[in-house]
Amino acid sequence: MGSSTSKRRPESVLVVDPVSSGALYATLLGEAGIPVILLDTERARVGGLRTEATPGALDFEHDFGGSPDRLRAYCVDNAVGYVVAGSESGVGLCDFLRASLPDCPANDSRDSRRRWDKQSMFAALAADGVPCLQTTAIAAGQIPDIDEAALLVADAPVVVKPSIGAGSVGVRMVAAPCELVDAVRSITTAPGFFGDSPNALVQELYPHPQTEYVVDTFSHDGIHEVLGINRYDKRVSADGDFVYERITWLAADEPPASVLCDYAGAVLDALGVRVGAGHMEVMYNPEVGPRLIDFGARAHGAGQPLKTFRLTGTSHIHRECEYIAHIVAGRPLSDTGGRYTLPQRGGIIFFNLDRPTRCRARPSEARLTALPGVLDVTVNAAAGAEYPATRSLLDSLALGLAFIAADTRQELDDRCRRVRSEFEAAFRGREPHPV
Structure with missing residues (x-):
């Protein structure tokens, strides 16, 4: 307080x-x-x-x-x-x-940087004994020479990311010394995402097989609640950028939810989080265990909590607003509001491009929404505009996304493929499939 x-x-x-x-x-x-x-x-x-x-x-x-x-x-x-x-x-x-x-x-007032500066964040995890990825920092304004870079990529590939930022901007996977030098230079010699001067972080790559999850939390009164878990499907582009293709929701009783919940609590404690919505990206496989990739001391972006609410009846924003009403207006805080159930499968697909492309025709939101299982579509692409190859989540959002539901995993997979195909056909000026 x-x-x-x-x-x-x-x-x-x-x-x-x-x-x-x-x-x-x-x-x-x-x-x-x-x-x-x-x-x-x-x-x-x-x-x-x-x-x-x-x-x-x-x-x-x-x-x-x-x-x-x-x-x-x-x-x-x-x-x-x-x-x-x-x-x-x-x-x-x-x-x-x-x-x-x-x-x-x-929150804990000691070293607040650990909640928004990734260098301090990973140092705090290591100091608290929370399993985390090995991370080396290169200060703003500094560029490693080729010999130093060779040492940093000795266990290639590695991931290079800015210490301050958002939306996966500037995050690259590199395997050669020259690639590492270029990736670090792009971070340490230019203004960062928010106009800061970030350091560059060189981080070990989580070993394959790897699956990335996002854990949405709300913390209050020393309690950490999990209000949603998503699985990310992503690929690595030809330039080494991480391109997000889809997220799906994980039921609270579905493996590895319990492992992720326990790990999330340890991360939040190490970062001094005591109150507020948060979301963390965590890599996991059963042999290695969970490892934090990134954390945001704020709600999951792109309106995703509304989609979680539509599927589960709650989200960490809705829970936070309930807590605010408790604090500010003295209203009772529900004992059951800090958990969720998932009666239906759901997914969000992010539209993306392999190479720079002109939008021949703006895909119709009405047509896409009419496809089976589509709950909501946002098309941000404009006809005639040139779009770069997708390199970050923000690039994907500039094109658009679709929210889709189904009764089974297979049905969800089929529906997601259909919507992506329809979007790409319209975007490239080809005749779409009949609805």
Whole structure:
């Protein structure tokens, strides 16, 4: 908890950078009658998470001069009792406010960087004895020479990633010294995703066979709850980039859910997480065990919690809003809201490209939605526009995605293939299959 300097009852909630899934909080909290204050930061704009001001939002740089202390004073004056990180760009500021506002639920205030800087994150896991991937950091502005690079890729391939970022941007798999030098240079000699100067991390590659899972959590009062587990299907592009193709939902009683839940709790403890939604990407096979790939101290992006809610009746955003109503409005907190069931199979397919391609015709959302099992489709591609080969999740989102449900795994696989085929046919100007 932040140190108490006021006895005024908490009345409102601040959402820092309400973009992507962070945009869901205002509606859900508004339905509960809880006042919400929205705050934009320049980091979100620099990172391309928003292109214009959020309607009705305050501006951290313009209204508060970029001063966390001035923003804190405003929050005290407006009886802010809870702070939400609406996007990765807002995690650091959210952490500061939680720790400094009177009676606001907060994370462990020691070394908050471990919740948003991957170098500090993996160091914290190692220090706490949580199994993690071996990681070497190369400072901003530094580039290894070819001999140093040869040592770093001695157990090739390895993964190179920025210490600060989002959306898998800048994450590459490399196998040769020259590839490593190029990957590191692209990170350490250029502004990062949010305009920072990130370090480059060289990390061992999780051994094959490997399956990546995403564990959605909500933490409160020393309790870590799992509100959804997804499995990622991905491939490595010709340039070594990780391209995400699909995510599917895992039932709470389906292996390896119990192993992932236990590991997630250990990770959250090591990172000092005490409150809030979070999601972590974890590699797993039974021989090696789980290993963290990345963690976000905020909700799963791209509106994914709404899809989880549609399949399971809950999500970590819905659970967090229930907890906020408990903190701010004194409403009871459900004993059963911290777990989920999965009565139906579901998946999200991300559209992607193997090479730069012009969109010949914008795929029809109505036509795709009419296909069996399709619950929702978002097409962001525009006819006539040129799109690069997909290199990150953000590149995929620039094209679009589809949310699909089915009764069995096989039926889900078949439906996903059909939707992807229809999208690609329209995108490339070919005649689509009859619906």
